[in-house]
Amino acid sequence: MMLHTNTNIYDVIISNIQKFKNIPDEERLEISFDTSDFKDEIKKLERKVLLYKEKISTGNQNKSAQYMQALNDIFHQVNSSLASVDLSNLISIMDTIKSCNSKFNIIEILDKLAETKNNIVIIGANGSGKSSFVSSLLNSSISNMIVIPAQKSLFYFPDASNNTLYKTSIKDVENYQRKDFISFSKGDMQGYTLRQEYLENFPVLVTALTNDYIQHGMKIAEQDKDALPKDKITFNKLRQIWGILLPHIDLKIDSTSRTIYPVVDGNQYNINSLSDGEKCIFYYIGNILLAPSNSYIIVDEPETFLNPSIYNKLWDLLSKYREDCQFIFCSHTVDFITSRINSTLVWSKKFSFPNNWDIEYVPHNTSLPTSILAELLGSRKRVLFCEGDDKNSIDFKIYSSIFLENYTIIPAGGHTKVIQYVKAFNELNSLHNNKAVGIIDGDLLTNEIIHKYKEENIFTLPFNEIEILLFSEEVMESYLKDVLGQITADEKIQKFKAEFYKSIKRNKEKIIVAKIKKIIDSKLENYRIQNTNSLEELTNEYKNLNTLVNVHEEYTNISSEIDKYLEENRYKELLNLCNLKEEVSKGLANKLLDSNYVEKAVYKISSNKTLNKFLKESYFNEILIQN
Template identity: 35%
Template sequence: MVYLFSDKVEVNSKYIDLVKLSDERIEPLTTKLDKVKCIWEKTLPHRELVLGGLTIQTRVRGNNDSVYNSSEMSDGERVIFYLIGQCLAAPENGIIIIDEPEIHLHKSVQVPLWKDIEKLRPDCLFVYMTHDTDFAAALHEAKKIWLKGYDGSCWDWEDVPDVDGLPESLLIEILGSRKPIVFVEGENGSYDVSLYRAVLNNYLVIPSGSCSQVIQNVKALRTSEQLHYMEVFGIIDRDRRVDGEIQSLLEYGIYTLSVAEVENLFCVPEVITLVSKRLVRNPDEDLQSVKDFVFRAISSELDTQISLRVAGEIKFMLNCFDEKAKGIDGLSNALNLLTSKINVKELYNESTSLFKNAVEKRDYLLALKIYNRKSLSSQVSKHLGLANGQLAELVVRMVHNESGESMRKALRPYFGEFSSKIVIQNA
């Protein structure tokens, strides 16, 4: 503050001297405090700084009755003022190192503020040390360095590499983790992703939206020469995948669940039993009620489920087209060979048999393995005395409390071949 006011006095003194020597009007000179005011008010458009002779006050923009002293500023207001002032006070052609540039700043103002400050000091090199991966990724034009470790005398570091097919923000998040990485379907905030994180608590679980994005992310990292040492896996819904597709995905470290969709994990027998006991109900009766409902649901949309499954198999087979074929004849022969292997009637009959066996033999685990219905867990809720959709919420709560270990053990077998990689430990 003293530095800024000293600069103001000096600049104003120069201005007075210039005015005395000139017969023409001279525009006032810009002080460093003026620059602070400009950036501060741009960052906080609902506030304005009132610069006095030796005082600084703040007020709500346009309201002269709401003036308060700088000592009464909020942490954010004070930090923004301090950061701008300190950077203006840095030596010419200096290196400005900022540790945790995001502290006390709302995410919406972090990057715009620092970009404006950098424009004030184009002569300086700015170095940001941050744990905030969003902040680092938002500085698109900046060179990024990953500090991997420190042994007391030397830093272990390397440039953040470019990985084709992987967003830089995601790459930075991964590099900051010391845990193995698991990409899953879904979005942050969903119950299925919360469940994944609770069960896979010794992994960094990263939701990637669709299954195709999971596959792309895993392949991109596993084929990267710079990051080949990282443990990276993917877990996707079984959906309507045939065994051949599941095995081919395994070669890339991509595993499929033993149920059709992650939502079906909320409906497996062990989970239903644990929830029923938690609610002090009759587990046997509740499980039977849930099973009866699931079998009725499958029967009511049998043709739809069969058709979707067959369509999925045909799609996979079409993806096996020989891309190395050349010329009209070569491409035609490759296509004819491929389509000749697709027997729709046979595929339909096989799927029909599969679904009917599940229903007629009341094979509940098979039903969960082949039945795709994202709303299933919501519909099952009422059979446990819960409101629609509350089952998933309750399971997630249970896996985070004293029931956590039992719930993880109940769910682990349904992670298919990835089950052996899951270590049961309390979060």
């Protein structure tokens, strides 16, 4: 019976609470009882009962069936606990009230989760309380809630004495589905025997499915009016889903041994011959199919033992098959998190022992990809977005070598994505209470643009591209002298610099044109048409756009600057202007410094603390100050 049809239960609970409030202070003082704590707990419980009574009467009817059933269970548990407590035992009363308040803590969480009827994926850093959250839900004794733990025993062994072989039923599966094996697997609970409680789950599932199949098969054979259609028998449902995922393996029933066995190419095998992943699929399908109607199905680490191609398809199928249930997944795996279509992300921000959680919905209307949000929420470091398509990019490798102690590094793609992601992440500051900065290639940007980006927490390399950092004299010398000795290292560096100057001279025109293009881009990016009173005004202003930059003057100035640097052998300044990444990093470097020089130099930065510190202070000090 749903709670909103049984409003009298509130009055009964409030009446019992009033009895506790009427206990004279003298009785509490006689046993050195903390009166203020007692009163606070009573007020807290009364406040929560009235709150949820109000919620039910003003629209909670629109909440999910799962939530309403859970709320119903909690109220009846609280009512039963308060009605049976010994009024002469103040310690017992206090423990009961605290227990009831803890139950309402669970309802507060479920009430927040009930804001969506989608399936939910809970994400969060290690230690944020995801597993504790799941355990507490299970220990609340809510009847329509099952938990599938991450750690599972997937070994089948028959009942040696056959005492329970023919008696094992679906009810036995439902019983273990409500036990807290998450706490048990972490050693947090006593009293469970490993064999009877933890190891038997898989055998119980196999045997229960077998017995259920045989019982329904007999009813069909006897033409019993209550017989289920074959496609409604749980094992046949399991077999159908299994066949979609693993069509090369069939499953059969052994009615004598009361077990299930796989068949491959006509050959029969023991169920233990299945791989851990295959047994895990069987375990998931069986448990999900046997969950009560309108249940919360909580799955801790749903990708355990499985590869992405299988677990995404598996949970898509099971979610569709059990649309009457609400799935709550707890996961660290970005691929799984991003694959959950029509699911809502919830961030477990913080856990305070024993049962207080701070959870927040993750906005879905942000320009940050879900994969990045899933990785960053809960990060205890500042965030640094850099260029580079993925974590194999040279940008990521170099920035990780330099900043891994200070920042969580995320490659965003091109510079526009870096700018976009920094802005989007910082706009979510009220959610994560963290900060992001970005770093982009110098790319011949003007000082005006560089200053503008800095105001938006975007920092610009002094080099056109990050690879050029590897050809600073400090990096070349640090790597080469350890490999070849100081004298040979100096010789190689001088030869490299000589060829570098020649390369700059050969490509001078290319460098100048690229620089002028950036100047024009910058002007156009910031220019806005002013005269719009008439077509003539608009046309004239448009014609005058070519006066924004004096191309010939810029050409002359940049050309003179490069000539001066070449004449004075000003290597550092020319390095900052260089946009010849391919020619320098793959041509000159491998020929004149060392084969695969770039990869070796990156490793040198990560392994040499002195060099690392020098580069941070020389080129990235502003970013370090931000942190």
